[in-house]
Amino acid sequence: MYDIATKPRERAIMLAVVRKGADPDVVREHLDELALLLDTAGADVATRVVQERERPEVATALGKGKVEEVKELITETGASMVVFDDDLSPVQVRNLEKAFNVKVLDRAGVILDIFASRARSAEARTQVELAQLEYLFPRLTRMWTHLSKQFGGVGTKGPGETQIETDRRMYRTRIQRLREKLREIDVQRAVQRQSREGIPRFALVGYTNAGKSSLLKSLTDAEVYIENRLFATLDTTVRAFELPSGQRAVLSDTVGFIRKLPAQLVASFRSTLAEAAEADVIVHVADVTSPHVREHIDVVNRTLVDLGISQRPILMTFNKVDALEDRLLLHDLEAEYPGCVFVSAERGINLQRLLARMQECLEETSIVQHLLIPYDHMRDVSHLYSEVEVLLRDEVDAGVRLAVRLPSDKLNAFQRRYAAFVTASSPDPI
Ligand SMILES: Nc1nc2c(ncn2[C@@H]2O[C@H](COP(=O)(O)OP(=O)(O)OP(=O)(O)O)[C@@H](O)[C@H]2O)c(=O)[nH]1
Ligand SMILES: [Mg+2]
Structure with missing residues (x-):
């Protein structure tokens, strides 16, 4: 991932490939937002290019003429990257980088970059790294395969390919580790949430x-x-x-x-x-x-x-x-x-x-339940205080009468747990 946020400000050419007849206002707004994203990531916009096509070119997203036009723009503006508002396939990125000789990103790549430079807590950093690796994995592996074909030795197990396998394994292990770490964080968070039950x-x-x-x-x-x-x-x-x-x-x-x-x-x-x-x-x-x-x-x-x-x-x-x-x-x-x-x-x-x-x-969204709890079950009363909102409490001869409020989706579990104490309704209005 390009760490554009920590470098001096870069200049980018923004590109949108849109269907013929697309609403120009909508296109402009999407590019305005991409410009804001780039600004956050640490890049200024040198210029914007919109190409209308029936569908994006499979190999390069852009038509041949547009590729040439953008090449000229890169020389003219001194831009150091080309950013697409649309998702690019790994192949498109590779072909375009070859044609332009500057880096090529899509919107998802820019957003990931911002997240990466802004993540502070351990949790956010783990989440961003996992997302980055998962985003990069197909791109890198395909790129490596391509490079190995181009530069690796003849034969099926050239040195290039061995390296790719090693790197792929490393990536997979790392992704695995991060997923495990996130599962642990999930558990911690669930415990925190439970304490606020x-x-x-x-x-x-x-x-x-x-x-x-x-x-x-x-x-x-x-x-x-x-x-x-x-x-x-x-x-x-x-x-x-x-x-x-x-x-x-x-x-x-x-x-x-x-x-x-x-x-x-x-x-x-x-x-x-x-x-x-x-x-x-x-x-x-x-x-x-x-x-x-x-x-x-x-x-x-x-x-x-x-x-x-x-x-x-x-x-x-x-x-x-x-x-x-x-x-x-x-x-x-x-x-x-x-x-x-x-x-x-x-x-x-x-x-x-x-x-x-x-x-x-x-x-x-919440439901009120009424309960009558005998005095020899006072522990349940204190449980209830920690689990649900107690609206009303009355001490009567038979025990403690409570009216509690709980989220409707917890009703079934609640009624199972306190089946012995739930009463139809309160004799007195709350
Ligand atoms: N005029 C005006 N500006 C506001 C108001 N509330 C927030 N802002 C501005 O809107 C901008 C974004 O505010 P944040 O509270 O950071 O927005 P957020 O939704 O938390 O944004 P992210 O965390 O980036 O998703 C800041 O520049 C705020 O000063 C408001 O009531 N009036
Ligand atoms: Mg915020």
Whole structure:
């Protein structure tokens, strides 16, 4: 992986291969975002090239004429790399690098590079390294095969090929080690989450730069890293806060999403994202000032589906209303996303309303159960306090009467565990 973030700023030529008749606004926006990604990675854009084709050329993505044109542009601008907004196959990268004599990356490669230079915690570093190796593995092995054919000796077991086998084994061993390490981290995280069992959990998710960390900070006073760059956050931070009812809850902030997030990253960040996966309510934060807010929402929703966490109740939250000029947009969005909230994390606008909606969403997804526990089972009472939210406690002749609230998906397990004590309902309204 090219470590472009630690080097002096580079110059890049950006390329998009689009179908004939593609909407130029959409193409521009995708390239604007790629430029932002490059900026974050430490490169400036020398120029942009858009090629319209029915489908990308198998060998080089671009047509012959375009390859020549880009070659000239490289000489003219002194660019040191060519970056495609589209996924490139290992063969395409190899052919293009040969033609251009500078490095060639695709969007996934740039995103991986940013993650690699920003990962700080052991967990994030392990996850990024695994994603990088998995991304590079097919590319390198095919490249090596190609090199061995080109440079290796005649015969089936030339020295080149032996080296490839050794390197491949090394890669595989490393990938194996990293996977094991991540499994250990998974277990640790699961234990941490278990210790918070019974406390309602909310997770902030959203497109990168939407203001998730800013919201965590303003809702919980957490000291978190906020920056006007993509992927400022790569870890999960969990902080306690209080709902309007006075009930304690936790809120987590995690890595942001983006279109074409490399599948390898999504896969290896699963343990970081597990906090969101197990949340009672997902707070989906979108930047209302982005002209592409709806597309961003779709990208996030699709990523949630990929991660298998789309069934959770989602509270749509539009951030940065302080900077929004088009007030009419609010009415449209309100109609499109009923029950959504408009806030400003930075100016503290509407945060009470957001908290109230969070509580409502939680109540909608939770179920109240009533129990009567005889006095000789007091241990179960203390268990309940650590496992679920106790809404009401009464001491009556027959024992302790409790009303507790629990997430609906825990109901079956709960009813099995406390079958002997669950009563139909409370004689008194809560
Ligand atoms: N105008 C305005 N800007 C905001 C608001 N909230 C956050 N920002 C800005 O938006 C940028 C991104 O904020 P973050 O909180 O880092 O966003 P994030 O969603 O955590 O981003 P990643 O971690 O990179 O995915 C920063 O420059 C913030 O100052 C807001 O309410 N209004
Ligand atoms: Mg963040």
